[in-house]
Amino acid sequence: MRFENVYLESIGAEIPTEIWTSQAIEKRLEPLYSRLKLPEGRLELMSGIAERRVWPAGTFPSGPSIRSGNHALEAAGIDRDRVGCLIHASVCRDFLEPATASRVHHGLALSNRCWVYDVSNACLGLINGAVQIAMMIESGAIDAGIVVGTENSRPLLEQTIKSLNQNESLTRKTVKPAFASLTIGSGSCAWLLTHRKLSTTGTPIEAAIAEARTEFHDLCMSDDDAAGASMQPLMDTDSERLMAEGIATGIAAFERLLDETGWTREQIDRSICHQVGSRHRTGMLDAMGLDPSRDSITFPKLGNTGSVALPLSLAWAAWSGEIERDDRTTLLGIGSGINSVMLAAKWQNVALGGNLDLLQPDPPASDRRPE
DSSP, X not given: XXXXXXXXXXXXXXXXXXXXXXXXXXXXXXXXXXXHTXXXXXXXXXXXXXXXEEOOTTOOTHHHHHHHHHHHHHHHTOOGGGEEEEEEOOSOOSOSSXXXXXXXXXXXXXXXXXXXXXXXXXXXXXXXXXXXXXXXXHHTSOSEEEEEXXXXXXXXXXXXXXXXXXXXXXXXXXTHHHHGGGGBOOEEEEEEEEETTTOSSOEXXXXXXXXXXXXXXXXXXXXXXXXXXXXXXXXXXXXXXXXXXXXXXXXXXXXXXXXXXXXXXXXXXXXXXXXXXXXXXXXXXXXXXXXXGGEEOOHHHHOBOGGGHHHHHHHHHHXXXXXXXXXXXXXXXXXXXXXXXXXEEEOOOOEEXXXXXXXXXXXXXXXXXXX
């Protein structure tokens, strides 16, 4: 799928200030670690994730989504009446109904002529939403649209820690599927996309592709559907097979993206993948033949932030200067299901808003034990 008129105009980011280190989480898991004689440090060693961030208890996703959406709109300086679509696209949402997008739309003071709805597709939600908005812009239906989402990992982390400590039937083997849940982090991100006629500082989105391998839909599953800030799911993840089949799906998608753009892998200046952890990143880049020194990451400080992981990583790459003007840039999204969505752009610029400075190389460290 090719685009001629779609620009990523601005990105808004909202990052929580409360830090949970892997070391602090392991301290809370002392009953489990003592019983199974697990070595301390394994969580960070296995994942490459030193810390992740959480929202204050009781946070509804719509709150940070409104803030990150406002960051994007204010950075771009766009007339809000020109925004013709608002999609809320994270896994986490306020309620099963109404759509979380409804409260976010109200909080952003957008037009009553705006399309307003939720999209959910595991870690691909925001990328899917961006593609939907891009198609609406390309068709001439709207001039601009915003996709936004907020992931709230606190309930999952707390419930996982509680369950692992209480379940005395667990063994070193049976505890493995739960460890992926301990890598999840929180964050919020918004992308504002516009028609080229409205863009002043944006980057043109050139191409998008999708790849579905849904025969592997059962490799990462949560409990029954329960949405919002009070959600306390448990997740069961076959991490080894999910990584292997995810990489295979990503390779197939990447080859199609190269065909769509006419680029070679050697011409790619900057890649940004979904932020799972160090093993996944190494396996993915090796399989795709991409240079790790040209790949941007946030998982060591944010963990796996689900649908906002790749969008936030793009924001960080732009804010930090890792991505430069005219860089051929690939956004390599992969989500459980298994699905992959990938985008290509020749980078120009985007307006940025929010608190991305929290991700600077040496932020104030905190090994405090979570309450």
